[in-house]
Amino acid sequence: MKNWFTSLNSALALSFCAVLAFLWSVLLDMGLVYPPFGLNMLQTGLAALIFTALIGLWLWALAAAMRGSRHGLINDSGKCGKQRTSEGKKTTR
Numbered sequence: 359m360k361n362w363f364t365s366l367n368s369a370l371a372l373s374f375c376a377v378l379a380f381l382w383s384v385l386l387d388m389g390l391v392y393p394p395f396g397l398n399m400l401q402t403g404l405a406a407l408i409f410t411a412l413i414g415l416w417l418w419a420l421a422a423a424m425r426g427s428r429h430g431l432i433n434d435s436g437k438c439g440k441q442r443t444s445e446g447k448k449t450t451r
Contacts, residue, residue, distance in 0.1 A: 370423055377416050384409045 362368050392402060 366423065370420060373416075373420055373423075377413065377420070380416075381413060384413075 388402070388406065392405065397405075
């Protein structure tokens with residue numbers, strides 16, 4: 359079980375579940391939280407656009423990770439792929 363939680367497939371599955379939960383909370387916010395504030399159509403549309411962009415970027419990162427690319431994943435240093443050392447040699451992570 360420990361190996362499953364540290365695998366790429368589990369990271370993708372758990373992240374997809376998180377996207378669905380976030381999408382559900384956005385729909386609940388749009389239907390139940392925003393109307394009492396009396397937001398006009400422009401403000402509601404702007405909020406919907408921001409949420410759509412966030413979910414779209416999240417799904418893009420998931421799709422990139424499913425293809426094997428690490429550019430959609432966040433690592434500890436913020437850099438992906440090969441790095442150059444002070445001597446100019448390429449190293450891989």
